[in-house]
Amino acid sequence: MVYNFSAGPAVLPKEVLQQAADEMLDWHGSGMSVMEMSHRGKEYMSIIEAALADVRALMNIPSNYKVLFLQGGAIAENAIIPMNLAALRSPAGKHEAGVADYVNTGSWSTKSIKEAGRYCTVNVAASSADRKFSSIPARADWKLSRHAAYVHICSNETIDGVEYQYTPEVAADTDGAPLVADMSSHILSREVDVSKYGVIYGGAQKNIGPAGVTIVIVREDLLGHALPFCPSAFDWKIVADNDSMYNTPPTYAIYIAGLVFQWLKRQGGVAALEARNIAKAELLYGYLDSTDFYSNRIAADCRSRMNVPFFLRDDALNDTFLAGAKERGLLQLKGHKSVGGMRASIYNAMPIEGVQALVDYLKDFEQQHG
Numbered sequence: 001m002v003y004n005f006s007a008g009p010a011v012l013p014k015e016v017l018q019q020a021a022d023e024m025l026d027w028h029g030s031g032m033s034v035m036e037m038s039h040r041g042k043e044y045m046s047i048i049e050a051a052l053a054d055v056r057a058l059m060n061i062p063s064n065y066k067v068l069f070l071q072g073g074a075i076a077e078n079a080i081i082p083m084n085l086a087a088l089r090s091p092a093g094k095h096e097a098g099v100a101d102y103v104n105t106g107s108w109s110t111k112s113i114k115e116a117g118r119y120c121t122v123n124v125a126a127s128s129a130d131r132k133f134s135s136i137p138a139r140a141d142w143k144l145s146r147h148a149a150y151v152h153i154c155s156n157e158t159i160d161g162v163e164y165q166y167t168p169e170v171a172a173d174t175d176g177a178p179l180v181a182d183m184s185s186h187i188l189s190r191e192v193d194v195s196k197y198g199v200i201y202g203g204a205q206k207n208i209g210p211a212g213v214t215i216v217i218v219r220e221d222l223l224g225h226a227l228p229f230c231p232s233a234f235d236w237k238i239v240a241d242n243d244s245m246y247n248t249p250p251t252y253a254i255y256i257a258g259l260v261f262q263w264l265k266r267q268g269g270v271a272a273l274e275a276r277n278i279a280k281a282e283l284l285y286g287y288l289d290s291t292d293f294y295s296n297r298i299a300a301d302c303r304s305r306m307n308v309p310f311f312l313r314d315d316a317l318n319d320t321f322l323a324g325a326k327e328r329g330l331l332q333l334k335g336h337k338s339v340g341g342m343r344a345s346i347y348n349a350m351p352i353e354g355v356q357a358l359v360d361y362l363k364d365f366e367q368q369h370g
């Protein structure tokens with residue numbers, strides 16, 4: 001038995017992989033693999049339409065939001081977002097980029113800020129860089145711009161292991177700027193009120209499916225404001241008007257995402273997954289907190305349920321720890337190089353048995369080396 005704690009691409013439900021294997025050569029008697037289908041044919045249309053309907057139902061997405069499938073991952077969105085939104089509410093005029101507000105809570109927001117700066121003026125409204133990203137700046141301390149085009153957050157920092165436990169309200173301080181959230185690494189892991197966001201986006205390769213497809217959930221009034229140089233394939237209005245088929249979408253990745261959505265529904269939906277994710281996180285953090293052999297350095301109210309970085313008291317044991325973990329089938333626990341130590345990513349598809357196996361190993365290792 002193997003448990004894969006990779007931060008992404010990450011573990012997928014076994015049932016989904018088995019179904020994909022069964023359907024690989026001949027999808028539902030069509031005589032074709034999904035990979036071989038025209039994206040406009042009736043077989044594939046039924047696949048993408050079901051995926052869209054399922055994700056809408058799972059996230060309870062209001063009807064005035066579009067769900068788009070794009071390519072380029074969240075990193076491309078770091079540019080695509082300002083290209084689509086920076087002219088919103090801009091005092092400079094309809095096609096001129098204005099100011100966008102960003103909250104810096106870790107490696108991924110830092111990257112978003114750097115890229116956005118190529119397209120618009122960025123105001124870093126708050127940052128926890130001086131605290132080594134160990135917590136999220138209190139909402140009361142954010143210095144938002146009154147005419148911000150939008151306010152950007154990364155609601156789960158995959159590398160640093162910090163997660164918003166609430167949706168920040170930003171409209172009052174900004175005269176109604178939309179909230180834009182990078183949810184790459186916790187989308188579908190907890191219930192979210194989509195109506196509180198202007199845009200939610202994320203790469204698929206953690207909680208949704210394989211790499212290659214980016215999901216963008218965008219409120220309709222935010223379409224149609226792209227800067228003139230925005231590539232057509234990244235202009236959300238053009239993509240929306242063409243039902244995510246302005247260019248050929250990543251058909252196979254969307255098909256797998258659709259199978260994951262069906263699996264999520266069979267599990268009882270997002271609320272059921274959230275309950276499991278809370279139990280998994282409590283089990284792991286609970287153990288880490290119970291001993292000083294290991295530590296997690298994130299403020300308790302900002303800890304991510306998905307990505308749990310932790311350190312051994314003695315760094316010199318890191319390689320021995322990882323080798324022993326691998327022997328037990330506990331894979332990909334090495335921390336991100338910018339943080340060091342270990343990181344366990346425990347996405348939706350990680351069963352609680354996997355987290356228990358990790359905790360058992362943590363205990364045994366401590367007994368041997370403590």
Ligand code: PMP
Pocket residue numbers: 008072073074075076108154156157158159182183184185203204
């Ligand atoms: N944002 C977050 C929160 C992420 O976790 C990642 C991927 N680890 C990215 C952005 C970048 O995603 P991609 O490589 O798919 O562009």
